[in-house]
Amino acid sequence: MFDFGFGSQMNFTALEIPYSDITAYFATHLHTDHVGDFGQIRVGSWTSGRLKPLEVYGPSSNKPEYGFAHFVKHQCESCRWDTESRVHALPAVGAEINCHEFDYSEVGVIYEKNGVRITSFPAIHIMDGPVSLKLEWNGLSMVYSGDTTPGEFMIENALGVDVLIHETFNTVDQLMTRSGYDERSAKVIGTIIHSDPTEAGFVIDKCDPGLCVVFHFFNDFDTAPEMERAIREHYSGPKPTVA
Secondary structure (H helix, E strand, C coil): CECCCCCHHHHHHHHCCCHHHCCCEECCCCCHHHHCCHHHHHHHHHHCCCCCCEEEEEECCCCHHHCHHHHHHHHHHHCHHHHHHHCCCCCHHHHCEEEEEECCCCCEEEEEECCEEEEEEECCCCCCCCEEEEEEECCEEEEECCCCCCCHHHHHHHCCCCEEEEECCCCHHHHHHCCCCCHHHHHHHHHHHCCCHHHHHHHHHHHCCCEEEEECCCCCCCCHHHHHHHHCCCCCCCCCEEC
16 A cells, blocks of 8 residues: 555545555655554554554655654554553554665665565655655556656656556645635645646656546645646646546
8 A cells, every 4th residue: 555644544444445455555755644544554454353564665764763664663652552552452463563664765676576566766855755656567557656746757767657646736826715825835835845737747748657647636626627727738648537
């Protein structure tokens, strides 16, 4: 599973996905909207019958305290009461975690098992550490951007993939009128920290995927048409799917 932000466990329940079907979790970066349900997936999968250590993968950073291993260690420390109150009733192995921290700055394979290969490559998002992920299986390929602004890494690694799931935030005008940001904050958040829809469309066009999915924006009846028009300024492929 790629990223596990707030609501992940609720989505598992709603979709009736057994926790036992998810064998590993991968984080693109440590913003809470991407890893905020760590405690829930750890405990939820344990109480739902996971009888082996939780396998989690995430990127390093330029300082150890900014890396994934530090995050996992202290998340577990903060939940010590929760864990020790359950370990007498549940198999203790379910409380164990295998944390795999990989180099955020390198393009490389971080997982390969049962015909599935997952490659990490750097993403440009505020500080050192964020990555994008590419999954390959049975001749098919998918890239998940995580959070990123436009960069050559994405174009090089997502070229011709079957599915590209790429982030975009709302337009600057939408961020100002709907979310109440001042102009400076809207531009920083929408075009420097994230990809605005015009920028995302440019990258998607360069990658030329079989299918593109855009996410990370407030998708509503009065925002979606403008978002699609902005993406279409550069991208003329199949109609993008929104998530």
